[in-house]
Amino acid sequence: MAKNDKNVAVVMGSDSDMPVMKACIDKLKDFGIEPIVRIISAHRTPDIAAEFAEAAAQNGIKVIIAAAGMAAHLAGAIAARTALPVIGVPLAADQSPAGIDALLSTVQMPPGIPVASMAIGKAGAINAAVFAVQILALSDEKIAAKLVDFRKAQRQKVIEKDSAI
Numbered sequence: 185m186a187k188n189d190k191n192v193a194v195v196m197g198s199d200s201d202m203p204v205m206k207a208c209i210d211k212l213k214d215f216g217i218e219p220i221v222r223i224i225s226a227h228r229t230p231d232i233a234a235e236f237a238e239a240a241a242q243n244g245i246k247v248i249i250a251a252a253g254m255a256a257h258l259a260g261a262i263a264a265r266t267a268l269p270v271i272g273v274p275l276a277a278d279q280s281p282a283g284i285d286a287l288l289s290t291v292q293m294p295p296g297i298p299v300a301s302m303a304i305g306k307a308g309a310i311n312a313a314v315f316a317v318q319i320l321a322l323s324d325e326k327i328a329a330k331l332v333d334f335r336k337a338q339r340q341k342v343i344e345k346d347s348a349i
């Protein structure tokens with residue numbers, strides 16, 4: 185993969201994760217960020233997960249969002265092989281105990297190799313995008329300005345809902 189201007193990667197363990205992770209991708213696009221999107225499994229394609237993580241920084245990626253369900257080791261496995269910030273999104277897969285399995289697998293990283301774990305499911309998917317935006321905003325004034333606008337719009341929506349009651 186050539187170095188490009190796509191500096192956020194959204195990686196998920198299966199195409200079955202896409203219905204939830206679309207919310208993450210769409211939120212990034214709202215901020216003008218076109219992410220690299222990959223399906224990579226920590227368990228089914230561990231070699232590809234390792235290659236992706238080890239090459240990510242040299243490929244221009246600054247933040248990695250990694251989502252998975254069940255024994256959700258994807259975010260941790262990637263974090264083990266890169267010093268880039270990794271944001272984890274635990275998902276509630278079919279037959280999962282409401283995503284608690286994935287939450288614990290994502291959040292319970294050993295000291296020294298952190299994953300910034302978001303909430304389970306769509307809320308976490310959206311917050312992963314916003315958190316990635318917040319990281320990029322530290323060194324990008326245009327993204328920082330969009331973040332200010334996003335917060336203002338969000339505030340306004342709540343005020344309007346309050347007025348409508």
Ligand code: RP5
Nearest residue numbers: 197198200201252253254277
């Ligand atoms: C995880 O197992 C994936 O992230 C997905 O949430 C879950 C089930 O995967 P599929 O059997 O639908 O491919 O690795």
